[in-house]
Amino acid sequence: MLVSSIGASIVQTVGGAVKIHDMSWVTGSGKTMSALLLVPDGASADDKRPAIVLAHGWWNNKQMQDSNYVELARRGYVVLSIDMYGHASSDPLQEGHEMDAATGMYDGVKEIASLPYVDTTRIGISGHSNGARAANFAIPIDDKAATPLISSVYLVDNDPIYTDETGKYVNYYGDRDVGVQADQYDEFFFRSYDANGVALTAPRDYIGTPNAQSFLHFGADPSGQAARKPYTTYTQSVDGRDAVREIDNPAQTHPWGPFSKQEVTSLLTYFDKTLGAPTAIAPGSQIWQLKEGFNALGLVGFGMFLIAFATSLLGTRAFAGLRAGPAPALVPREGRGLLWFWGSLVVSAIVSGVSYWIISANTAVGTVSFLGDPPINPQGAVWIIALWAALNGLVAIVIMTVSYRVVGRRTGVSLRDIGVLPGWRRFWQGILLGAIVVASAFLIVFVLAYFFTTDFRLWVIAIPTFTPNKLAIAGIYLPFFLLYFLANSVAINSFNRFAIRGREWGNTAVLALANGIAPIILVIAQYSHFFITGELISGFGGINSIWLFPIVVILPVAAVVTRKIYRATGNPYIGGFIMACVVTIVSVSNTLTYTR
The missing domain is CATH 3.40.50.1820 (Alpha/Beta hydrolase fold, catalytic domain)
Structure with missing residues (x-):
């Protein structure tokens, strides 16, 4: 950085x-x-x-x-x-x-x-x-x-x-x-x-x-x-x-x-x-492209810091209890378990894409996205994405619940062993660790901005400094993003972690792609239609496809960040909490705030 x-x-x-x-x-x-x-x-x-x-x-x-x-x-x-x-x-x-x-x-x-x-x-x-x-x-x-x-x-x-x-x-x-x-x-x-x-x-x-x-x-x-x-x-x-x-x-x-x-x-x-x-x-x-290249390097460094600092804190006395023990060897998933894996990914992608389309096409929702509803909802654009995220978080919880009852429990899977039930002490200790990581990461952003007047960005993805009022605004939307990213991390790491062709990275790659596949398809569909016909897809507004640009990157990155932290802790909530906080702060710092 x-x-x-x-x-x-x-x-x-x-x-x-x-x-x-x-x-x-x-x-x-x-x-x-x-x-x-x-x-x-x-x-x-x-x-x-x-x-x-x-x-x-x-x-x-x-x-x-x-x-x-x-x-x-x-x-x-x-x-x-x-x-x-x-x-x-x-x-x-x-x-x-x-x-x-x-x-x-x-x-x-x-x-x-x-x-x-x-x-x-x-x-x-x-x-x-x-x-x-x-x-x-x-x-x-x-x-x-x-x-x-x-x-x-x-x-x-x-x-x-x-x-x-x-x-x-x-x-x-x-x-x-x-x-x-x-x-x-x-x-x-x-x-x-x-x-x-x-x-x-x-x-x-x-x-x-x-x-x-x-x-x-x-x-x-x-x-x-x-x-x-x-x-x-x-x-x-x-x-x-x-x-x-x-x-x-x-x-x-x-x-x-x-x-x-x-x-x-x-x-x-x-x-x-x-x-x-x-x-x-x-x-x-x-020469501005060189600046963009350096700014993008900072984005990569920011993501790496989230992982590296989180895992390094496990070596301290305060957080040593969060370190995971030796992980059992990952084995391929077969039969009904493999069918549920692929089926849940397909269902999740369909729900993600269709729900975004429905939310985007709703006239009332569209009005709120432009004006918000201050003071309760001062940032309409963030609210749209937060609402969509929370909806998909709920769907993920339903899918995991059904999956556990149909497959997991019958095969002897323990919710405690896979980190879903880490115990309240370890849960809150993990949340504290995540809060320290997020605060430290943004402290670096502020310090570097003070000395160099720069931030980390690439086109529509940016991690800037922000004014104190943005933290209060972030508190409005954080519960929505927590619902999604905590559920997403549990799904990726506790329920869907296994070896593909003997390698864990193959599983991580599949899940990273699955995380972003619905937004990717929507963006490709929109712009293919636009370039061929000269007009956008009817009912799918231009701003709604543009808002997906950063999401296409953020969701796959979230899969990698949470997986890395889970491997070190066996706790899916730490990475999910970190991603929810970062995405919320970045979202409220890069958008329009209305008052009445």
Whole structure:
């Protein structure tokens, strides 16, 4: 983990040529905002630099923009990457107040404009998904300012504004330069709809739509106008200034945007045209992938630490009693036992996939997933996954109960011998050990973040620092995740541990795959259908498949972590408790928090 943080820090600071500050301040809106400020060497009151404010998408955090802020700062821009209100370390967001200060985007603009080394005539903004929506929200606020601050806008994976309240085409952005990245396989945006809200065009057909053409014609009605193309810069004099419009149209998906070399190249090219990069570096020359590699190494190290520290604590006097005795030789499972093994895996996978689909398709559940129900349920997205997890935990308990009565008890299996009934003393001692492991792991995250301003992440999987209020929020969802991960660990280790072809690792591999097979199938089905037809599977929302991306990794990893700890302790609850705590904390730290 130390190597990860040092390496990521060297890359994001370009070997010390860029200073990075983890900031938190009370804005003019009266809310606390958290952001990363990147200042390149040489920026001063005598050498003012263009500046760019970046905003992540919904249910994310400021580090999600690392590909962009690393490359922009490397080229001499001053960059502020914000946690939008409601996200990560910024204040929670009150329902219905998303437009206030553009969800924090405009407070970020005012902050960066106040810096003495920023050229206030060259301030740009960019956001991904609802971060781009925040950029759209910022425009009318800037229009009303005594001195407008925003001169350039780049919207990634969200529609620009095409019409006014009456439906008439309009130049919403005035004389500002505006670029758009419109993904051909965007799960949410770049469609045209009829009066009943039925989609008429797929995202891959966006460029030819009247909306896109009107945008490229600076808000004019596109009827009778010559068709304009993607990846082309169009200029027009607006209020005495030559303004720019362009649309980039890559064949990629919505969540791919912040993790795409093509997106970074387009953004760098656009801002070089409109703001002018102080340091000339080819847009395709990028190093952020090295940072991602080091960040990913930290993820691996974090998982290894959970196992290594848990097992090392068994050597202490306090936890020596948890160490398992010599394990009996594992034998292959045959006959009815083998049939129950494979049958239970199939049933569990079907229940997992079908239950997720049903939960995703429920309209009421969908509303809660976006808004939550604060204060009881302030994070709707986490609640959806927690509910699904708890349901599958209950199903696992039912399957294990039936399996024990039909097979286990008849073959002389003892629940005490396989760790299901370790005794209350050993149970609570194991929970204490797990709590120490989790606390120590996150302490390392905080210490390394303090010294290196880094965390551990890879695309949609992240282990960040968090504010104290997240622990209280975690307490709301932890019981749901405990129900799943404790039951899952018991199923994997107490009921389904045996040799396959004489090897335990084969059994572990099968169970790891089984843990994640339902989410894997759902993701493959969704995107196969999307790429073939241009649209998502009816009734299976895009956000629901995106939320499965980290789960595809987490569930197989959980099987390995709990198995390793079980082998050392014979106690399935230790690993299950550790995984439940880690997943809960990570979930509540990387998403949107609403208040009322």
